[in-house]
Structures are given as structure tokens and as C-alpha cells.
Amino acid sequence: MVRLKLFFNQENEVDISGLNNKSTVQDFFDGVDEFFTENPLPCDECKQNCCKGRFKINMDSISAKKISKGKVERIIPKLFVNAGENKLEVFMVAGNKKCRHLNGLSRCLIYQERPASCRTYICIPKSICYKILDAAIVAEMHHAMRAEFLDVVIKDRTTPPGAIEPAKALRQEIISTSVAYGCNNYNEILLKDCVRSDFAHSNVSQEEARLFHEIINREEV
Numbered sequence: 001m002v003r004l005k006l007f008f009n010q011e012n013e014v015d016i017s018g019l020n021n022k023s024t025v026q027d028f029f030d031g032v033d034e035f036f037t038e039n040p041l042p043c044d045e046c047k048q049n050c051c052k053g054r055f056k057i058n059m060d061s062i063s064a065k066k067i068s069k070g071k072v073e074r075i076i077p078k079l080f081v082n083a084g085e086n087k088l089e090v091f092m093v094a095g096n097k098k099c100r101h102l103n104g105l106s107r108c109l110i111y112q113e114r115p116a117s118c119r120t121y122i123c124i125p126k127s128i129c130y131k132i133l134d135a136a137i138v139a140e141m142h143h144a145m146r147a148e149f150l151d152v153v154i155k156d157r158t159t160p161p162g163a164i165e166p167a168k169a170l171r172q173e174i175i176s177t178s179v180a181y182g183c184n185n186y187n188e189i190l191l192k193d194c195v196r197s198d199f200a201h202s203n204v205s206q207e208e209a210r211l212f213h214e215i216i217n218r219e220e221v
């Protein structure tokens with residue numbers, strides 16, 4: 001396992017160290033968890049509890065598989081879907097609703113299986129490198145979720161026949177540009193493969209991708 005540490009840099013932003021070209025998405029999540037253990041946020045006293053629906057939360061394919069125990073079709077009706085021409089977005093939280101997984105004590109009931117958006121969210125300043133990684137991972141996991149969603153739509157007997165072929169075409173397009181589709185665990189996905197600017201879903205600019213790869217290649221292993 002590659003160790004990935006998070007710490008505060010000189011600008012008092014959350015930053016990353018130990019990142020290299022073998023680091024996985026799981027390494028990053030472990031680094032975030034360890035950082036929170038060492039630098040706990042005041043979530044218990046926070047009046048703006050961020051799980052109470054101030055944000056849209058992208059759903060993630062691995063989280064969806066884990067929450068549903070491999071039967072993604074079970075959770076699809078509980079998600080929020082925004083489908084339009086050339087657009088398909090799948091959210092766990094729609095932006096103005098409390099997350100259904102938050103209990104009365106403001107605890108996450110699916111903490112071990114929560115999506116990437118929840119795992120990487122930090123409500124304190126973050127370095128550029130952190131922001132790039134955060135954006136890239138959330139975008140990749142959401143991209144794979146779009147294909148998982150279409151798998152369910154295609155198999156669903158209630159889907160109108162005329163919608164099947166467009167769904168298959170979009171699914172194929174997504175799969176051909178996805179590094180996360182088909183993965184069951186975050187340690188199957190390399191961070192370096194997530195940070196790319198060559199696809200519309202990537203959420204990272206060319207300059208950000210160049211900067212990120214320059215940083216991880218300094219620590220070849």
C-alpha cells in the first residue's frame with residue numbers, strides 16, 4: 001500500500017504528500033480519513049451540517065454497489081436523476097433535501113460506503129493539488145455511475161423500446177472513456193488515471209492535469 005498523507009501547508013490549506021504514480025483512490029480516501037482523525041472538524045456543533053442538503057452530491061458507482069450489496073437496481077429509485085439531451089446526472093442528494101442516510105443524531109448511516117463526494121469534502125481551505133484530485137475523482141466515479149444507471153435502464157422491462165438504443169449508445173460512449181466502470185473497490189483505480197483533461201466529463205483543465213502529473217512524477221516508485 002502507498003502511504004498518502006494530508007497536512008496543512010504554509011498557506012494553512014489542506015495539502016497532500018506521499019502521492020506518486022502508484023497511489024490509488026483508496027490511498028487518497030485513507031489519507032483524508034487519517035487527516036480528519038488528527039484534525040477533527042467541529043461537525044457536532046456545526047449549524048450548517050453539510051449532509052442536510054445544501055449541495056448536490058454526485059452518486060458514485062462503487063458506493064452504489066456497496067450500498068446495494070451488488071444490486072444497483074435496488075437503489076436507483078432512491079436517487080435523483082437529471083436526464084436531458086446529451087446529459088445524464090445521478091445524484092444521491094439533489095441539493096435542497098436532507099440526505100436520507102443521515103440519522104437523527106446527525107450521523108451517517110452508510111459511513112463506510114458513502115460516495116466519493118462525501119469522502120473528499122473538506123470545509124476548510126484546500127491546496128490546488130487537493131482540489132484537482134477531489135474534482136477528478138468525483139467526476140470519474142460519477143461518470144462510471146452514469147453507465148451503471150444505464151445498465152439498469154437497459155435491463156428494465158418497463159423502459160420504452162425507443163429508449164433502449166439511445167441508452168445503449170450512451171452507455172458505450174461512457175464505458176469507452178471510463179477508468180472506474182466495472183471496478184468494485186477504490187484500490188483498483190489509480191489517481192493518475194483519474195486526473196486527465198481529455199474528456200468532457202473530466203472536470204479538470206489541461207493546465208491542472210499537467211501540474212498534477214508533474215507533481216506525482218517527482219516521486220517515481
Ligand code: SF4
Nearest residue numbers: 042043046049050123
Ligand atoms: S464538514 Fe464542515 S460544514 Fe460539514 S458538518 Fe462538519 S464542520 Fe459542518
Ligand code: SF4
Nearest residue numbers: 051099101102108118
Ligand atoms: S451519505 Fe452520509 S456523509 Fe454523505 S451526505 Fe449522506 S449522511 Fe452525509
